[in-house]
Amino acid sequence: MFRKGFSYSFPIVAGYLPVSMTFGILAVTLGFSKTEAILTSALIFAGSSQFALISILPESFLSGVIIPIILNLRHLVYSSILSQKFEIKKASITAFGLTDEVFATSVNTRGDERFIRGLEAGSYISWVGGTALGVFAGSALSDDAIASALVFSLPALFLVLLLPNLKEYSTLAAFFGGAIALSFHFIGMSSAGILLAGILSPALVMKLRRMMG
Amino acid sequence: MSEKLLAVLVVAIGTYMTRFLPFKLKDKFRKLSSLDEFLTYSSTALISALFVTSFVSFQPHEFAVRTVAMVFVILTYLRWKNLGISVISGVVGYFVVNTIL
Structure with a gap:
């Protein structure tokens, strides 16, 4: 290995x-x-x-x-x-x-x-x-x-x-993660964006998933 | 010890701690419900974030070259599903496109 x-x-x-x-x-x-x-x-x-x-x-x-x-x-x-x-x-x-x-x-x-x-x-x-x-x-x-x-x-x-x-709800996580990272990348804070993408995106996806039953 | 070396040592210890501490605290995290689901989505979101930040360039020419080269990566991935082949084709594609444009 x-x-x-x-x-x-x-x-x-x-x-x-x-x-x-x-x-x-x-x-x-x-x-x-x-x-x-x-x-x-x-x-x-x-x-x-x-x-x-x-x-x-x-x-x-x-x-x-x-x-x-x-x-x-x-x-x-x-x-x-x-x-x-x-x-x-x-x-x-x-x-x-x-x-x-x-x-x-x-x-x-x-x-x-x-x-x-x-x-x-x-x-x-x-x-x-x-x-x-x-x-x-x-x-x-x-x-x-x-x-x-x-x-x-x-x-x-x-x-x-x-x-x-990129399957099912993970596609949504990728979308949120990419969007958050891109926003921070534009203002020169890429590292903070990556960190927040890893924390906020799954929280958002889980919330949406619960809402949609 | 020089100031530079001291700074390197402090950053090295700080960096190592960010990598090491979660392994030591994993048993406490395991008790949290929904953690598996959270981490599955988190890893996908992180890879997406790493891709976006390494791919997006604010220089139009560079962004255009990367975008065209990424087509090589996607096409070879769809054909062979092999990480090495896709990365090599992307690098070669980038070199060729950058030379032409």
Whole structure:
């Protein structure tokens, strides 16, 4: 199952490499040492919050620490769902690598905790490796056209994971979730939108379902 | 310890806690009725939200390229129902469309 999870991480790896390379380049440009940049990816392993950290920290230590953690509050919902769906025995290890993409792939694939860890391992290696590549050889390796094409693998992955779920009332949950996320995306609060989508959408669908008998 | 390293450590611990705590508190959540139904809808809503936020771009050219590339993803999904094939076709489709447009 670990191997299966590792092989299923391929689409995630394709999307992570250009983003993590960009992170490595940017972190060094913003004054992080090479070691600090790689350690950031190795210890945090959460894309959007890492970018927030390195960009806000030069202005304010407090904001630079609090905002990335707020951005990651949506992980509370991910872990809640996985803890109900899978029997997780080594939560202290499995929890570490639970990114957006690992969560979305896990809930849509028949697997177990070892499958999740395989997914996490592939994703983690590419994230930290990509950061190191960006730090040491970023400008020589970066090609905008290829990088933006690879980044497209992430929305493609999410769509392919979403399509099989569009049945009965889950379609309504997808609609509400997408609408809430889109509203917040427009005002630059994507992470808050994702968190609220995961909380409000099911509540709305359950309410509608009860009303319709 | 530098300020940067301290910030990285605090964010790393905070992030890890958001991922770890629900696993530790799961037994308390299990007692809640309707939780399974809630979480089923929640996971679908979250994946939809992740798709929307990663797909929607405010640059018209980029949005057009992504929309056309997504057609490749949908068509290959309908034909083969294979995650890897669909993602690869989307990436290749994006590259080709972006080069042409």
